[in-house]
Amino acid sequence: MISLTKINKSYKTGQGSLHVLKDVDLEIGKGELVSIMGSSGSGKSTLLNILGILDQYDSGDYYLDDKLIKNLSDSAAAEYRNRFLGFVFQSFNLLSFKTAQENVALPLYYQNVSRRERNAIALDYLEMVGLKDWYHHMPNQLSGGQKQRVAIARALISKPKVVLADEPTGALDSKTSYEVMNLFKKVNEQGITVIIVTHEHDISRLCDRAIKLKDGVIHNGEDESAFTS
Amino acid sequence: MELLREIATTIWMHKLRTALTAIVLIIGIFSLIFLFGMGRGLSNGTMDVFGKFATNTMFVWAQRTTIAHKGLPTGRIASLTTQDAEAIRQNFSEVQYMSPRLQLGTTRVAAGQNYGSFEVRGETPDLKFILPIEMEQGRYINGLDLRERRKVCVIGTGAKDILFKGASKVIGEYIQVRGVFFRVVGVQASMQTGDQGREDDMAVIVPLSTGQVVFNLIDRVHYFTISCFAGVNSNVVEAAIKRLLRDRHEIHPKDMLGINSFNLSNQVQKFTGLFAAIDGFILFVGLGFIIAGIAGIVNIMLIVVRERTREIGIRKSIGATSGSIMRMILIESIIITTISTYIGMVLGVATLAFFDYLITKLEVESIFFSNPEVNFKLVFIAMFLMIGFGALAGALPAYRAAQINPVEALADE
Numbered sequence: 001m002i003s004l005t006k007i008n009k010s011y012k013t014g015q016g017s018l019h020v021l022k023d024v025d026l027e028i029g030k031g032e033l034v035s036i037m038g039s040s041g042s043g044k045s046t047l048l049n050i051l052g053i054l055d056q057y058d059s060g061d062y063y064l065d066d067k068l069i070k071n072l073s074d075s076a077a078a079e080y081r082n083r084f085l086g087f088v089f090q091s092f093n094l095l096s097f098k099t100a101q102e103n104v105a106l107p108l109y110y111q112n113v114s115r116r117e118r119n120a121i122a123l124d125y126l127e128m129v130g131l132k133d134w135y136h137h138m139p140n141q142l143s144g145g146q147k148q149r150v151a152i153a154r155a156l157i158s159k160p161k162v163v164l165a166d167e168p169t170g171a172l173d174s175k176t177s178y179e180v181m182n183l184f185k186k187v188n189e190q191g192i193t194v195i196i197v198t199h200e201h202d203i204s205r206l207c208d209r210a211i212k213l214k215d216g217v218i219h220n221g222e223d224e225s226a227f228t229s
Numbered sequence: 230m231e232l233l234r235e236i237a238t239t240i241w242m243h244k245l246r247t248a249l250t251a252i253v254l255i256i257g258i259f260s261l262i263f264l265f266g267m268g269r270g271l272s273n274g275t276m277d278v279f280g281k282f283a284t285n286t287m288f289v290w291a292q293r294t295t296i297a298h299k300g301l302p303t304g305r306i307a308s309l310t311t312q313d314a315e316a317i318r319q320n321f322s323e324v325q326y327m328s329p330r331l332q333l334g335t336t337r338v339a340a341g342q343n344y345g346s347f348e349v350r351g352e353t354p355d356l357k358f359i360l361p362i363e364m365e366q367g368r369y370i371n372g373l374d375l376r377e378r379r380k381v382c383v384i385g386t387g388a389k390d391i392l393f394k395g396a397s398k399v400i401g402e403y404i405q406v407r408g409v410f411f412r413v414v415g416v417q418a419s420m421q422t423g424d425q426g427r428e429d430d431m432a433v434i435v436p437l438s439t440g441q442v443v444f445n446l447i448d449r450v451h452y453f454t455i456s457c458f459a460g461v462n463s464n465v466v467e468a469a470i471k472r473l474l475r476d477r478h479e480i481h482p483k484d485m486l487g488i489n490s491f492n493l494s495n496q497v498q499k500f501t502g503l504f505a506a507i508d509g510f511i512l513f514v515g516l517g518f519i520i521a522g523i524a525g526i527v528n529i530m531l532i533v534v535r536e537r538t539r540e541i542g543i544r545k546s547i548g549a550t551s552g553s554i555m556r557m558i559l560i561e562s563i564i565i566t567t568i569s570t571y572i573g574m575v576l577g578v579a580t581l582a583f584f585d586y587l588i589t590k591l592e593v594e595s596i597f598f599s600n601p602e603v604n605f606k607l608v609f610i611a612m613f614l615m616i617g618f619g620a621l622a623g624a625l626p627a628y629r630a631a632q633i634n635p636v637e638a639l640a641d642e
Binding site for chain 2: 049052054055074075078079081082083087089093094095097098106107109110111112114115154158
């Protein structure tokens, strides 16, 4: 599903450039539930942004569902994000002035689905995450766990091939964290590839596989203690 | 449609922000329309003073001479005559109407038991076409009255009210001037405001020839009121008429006071120029307001884009293209601009209408102010301009929004 070869990425800084990702090779198969682990500054967010086509990479090749993702036009990138990818963020990133239902329906707005139809579909997805009765609530009337479930429903509504989650449990207590992880597992069971960036071992252990990143390099099979911060 | 609904929701959910954006522009448009209307009111009011006066009218009269000429001393006053009128008529084809006029002074006039002091004048039929007067009843002095020296008269509405208290029909009634009876054939009403209008409303007018005979002023004329055909430069004709009169009355050609004159077209031109200048000034100030309004919109839209960076980042991460973001901001800007313009316009026009109502209702129509109004064509042009300006104002913010990098936007707290 995802194939990265020799991906490099550096950022320009005041003095020179900061090499964030160094020759990253990565294969993630269809239907996998993987975590990307690493301390802050390890490059895991950058990796996720590249996977999510939110950011460009300097060299290497990135294939998403056998399509080369390189030098895409703005509208093509938007189209891929809309059709292939679903995002879940640590800070939920719901639009505060829209109801839960409207937030979930938003990706379909960009697919030109009619308002009535997309709201009906959004209600189905809210039901799936157990928030059907909360459809007309505004984000500030929801708890953290509820917000994250709304965000997951939004990520799923466009039937993506891959769901990318950036520290999805970072702002949640452990009980709700597990609830959210159960939801991700349920999503994964439907055959959707789920990639979760986290620095929590508890969360990582719930995944099929952990990809460990340190200083922009992937380390496989090394001792977990090396990543304990 | 979907886009409009999406934008409408955004605007509705940020009422305060939108209102603040709009208010500058609303005030700007309101001020422009209000100022323009008031300027027009001032201009209308002042122009009403001239009424429907033939604006190329001049007045010519004789005064004491100031330069000795042909052995004659200074200080003489030439006696203008009916023959001078004939001479002017024969020599000047540019003259459309010419009225030699006789002033009989303020005189006691009586009608039955009622009496009052009125200015009595001897006039000719031409004057009706020069002065802005309307016949409220009956007719004006005509050629037959003049030829047959009929003892008829036209009285002003004010004089009518005093001499015939309450009576509505006064045609055929008689009034007495210095012991001589005149039959009323018409009642005149001035269309001018101010002193001039009042003067015509309080006048008693007899045929020139009758006045000359009855009051023992054979052939005498006190002054001429002359109007030229349209397109004629009345200043040139004025000078030539004065040359002719000076020549006929042995007055030095350079004696400006010996034969003096007043040309209304100069006056009208001065006012026309003044109001063009006022209009220009108002336009300048108004444009300043509008530019400030637009700058305000650009400014606030830029802040809005900044404030919405995260929202735009989210929208992009779930599949919004830069184009769709740009459209969103642009149309939002146009909607805000158009609605603000419309509100400002309605407020402006409503305020002017209210002023107009007050002026009519309280009858405070003053000499220098009447009927504030605004040209609707101008309003619509302004409105379309504002939509264009809205697009212009939204362009930079929209471009900025489209350039927002979703990675940075999502990191934005």
